[in-house]
Amino acid sequence: MRTSHKRFFWIVIACFGATLLPILALNLILVSNSLDSRGNTLQASNWQQATGGIVSAPSVLDNNRFKSLRLRDRLPEINTVVFGASTSFAIEQSMFPAPLHIYNFSKNGIGLGTIIGEAEYLTEHADNVKWLVIPLDWSIGFVYQNDTPPATNLSIDPPQSGGQQASWLQKIRDSLSYPRIAGLFKLLQNIFAAEHRYAAFRQIFLQPASDEYLCPDGTRAKDFDIQSRGNCRGFRADGSWTYSGMERVGDARRLIMLATASNSKYPQNLLKTRGVPNPLYLQRLAAVAHRAEKRGGAAIFFMPPLLSGMEAEFMQHPEWSVYLAQTKQMLLDWARQENLVLLDAGQSEQFGCTSNEFTDEHHATQSCYQKIFSAFWQNDGRSNALLNRTLQQTTAK
Numbered sequence: 001m002r003t004s005h006k007r008f009f010w011i012v013i014a015c016f017g018a019t020l021l022p023i024l025a026l027n028l029i030l031v032s033n034s035l036d037s038r039g040n041t042l043q044a045s046n047w048q049q050a051t052g053g054i055v056s057a058p059s060v061l062d063n064n065r066f067k068s069l070r071l072r073d074r075l076p077e078i079n080t081v082v083f084g085a086s087t088s089f090a091i092e093q094s095m096f097p098a099p100l101h102i103y104n105f106s107k108n109g110i111g112l113g114t115i116i117g118e119a120e121y122l123t124e125h126a127d128n129v130k131w132l133v134i135p136l137d138w139s140i141g142f143v144y145q146n147d148t149p150p151a152t153n154l155s156i157d158p159p160q161s162g163g164q165q166a167s168w169l170q171k172i173r174d175s176l177s178y179p180r181i182a183g184l185f186k187l188l189q190n191i192f193a194a195e196h197r198y199a200a201f202r203q204i205f206l207q208p209a210s211d212e213y214l215c216p217d218g219t220r221a222k223d224f225d226i227q228s229r230g231n232c233r234g235f236r237a238d239g240s241w242t243y244s245g246m247e248r249v250g251d252a253r254r255l256i257m258l259a260t261a262s263n264s265k266y267p268q269n270l271l272k273t274r275g276v277p278n279p280l281y282l283q284r285l286a287a288v289a290h291r292a293e294k295r296g297g298a299a300i301f302f303m304p305p306l307l308s309g310m311e312a313e314f315m316q317h318p319e320w321s322v323y324l325a326q327t328k329q330m331l332l333d334w335a336r337q338e339n340l341v342l343l344d345a346g347q348s349e350q351f352g353c354t355s356n357e358f359t360d361e362h363h364a365t366q367s368c369y370q371k372i373f374s375a376f377w378q379n380d381g382r383s384n385a386l387l388n389r390t391l392q393q394t395t396a397k
Helices: 002-035 038-051 064-077 112-125 168-175 178-193 197-206 252-259 265-272 279-294 310-316 320-338 366-379 381-396
Strands: 054-056 080-082 102-104 131-135 220-223 298-303 341-344
Touching: 038 054, 038 064, 038 220, 064 102, 112 131, 112 279, 131 279, 252 310, 265 320, 279 298, 279 320, 298 320, 310 320, 320 341
Parallel strands: 054 220, 080 102, 080 131, 131 298, 298 341
Antiparallel strands: none
């Protein structure tokens, strides 16, 4: 029996060595590139600065350092900064009149408190930044958060996500997790399906980034993230996200029904404060806006577009409508009292947006935002008056 047990033990070890060890080794390479990506992030920023091309940053869900590097490079040539989380990703230069030169500084996973700290820093330390574009999201709970806006210094690199470098044990656990293994097999399938297999393997496992390539419109692109290489998906030079190759909403009615269910994150956000926005946030945002006006610019506050028909459904709900109406009325009263610009794009269908211009309930793509800003610049008298003043100042120089 001992001999058979030993034989079984060594068979198990051999099977492990033949299967999991190669998986572990390959995934460790990928994990190391994504978790310890600061060097690659600097390369990505430098490449975009030199070429103006599209970049997928090393870590799609942690792009804080990449955006900070890019903002510092772009500051001398811009006068407008777009803030926000991923709901602002689609906002691009073509949506603004000629005097306004933007950088879209929106990043995954940040809240309104962080945005306030960033806006305060720029209005105090970047004299050429005159226009601020700031989202007031109710659906993802931005306006109901209660943390104190932190003091921010955008002249230095932000701390690494997680605070510390990942340990080897953390990397091994991550490498052997199901999502990582499933992702690896998908990458291997792509390699075997590629016309030049060695080149595909080299770009994924042996290089910090893909080779440079051209998108259909002729724009140069380089992928420092391994999840969607060759898709032209990433950040443009103006900071906007391309959404290239991402699926659009098919069954909008189903998503809306799920969104209005009591266990959905959207009504849960409304319930946090029963629809009352954080008064400290509004006070700090008004102060930021007034500082921008003294420079000859303005702050444009906007409620981001939601999937066509979704907000209208909330406004008809017997409970959620009360809290959402409270939010909107308080924001409207605040904007009126402070003489601020507020664009409510929540009911995106009123601007002509359709469900296939969304990737989910609260992420609108460029074509929807284009319609919204086009209507805004045509119809908002106060923003046009401020814009004309900026144009006159620019012409005078």
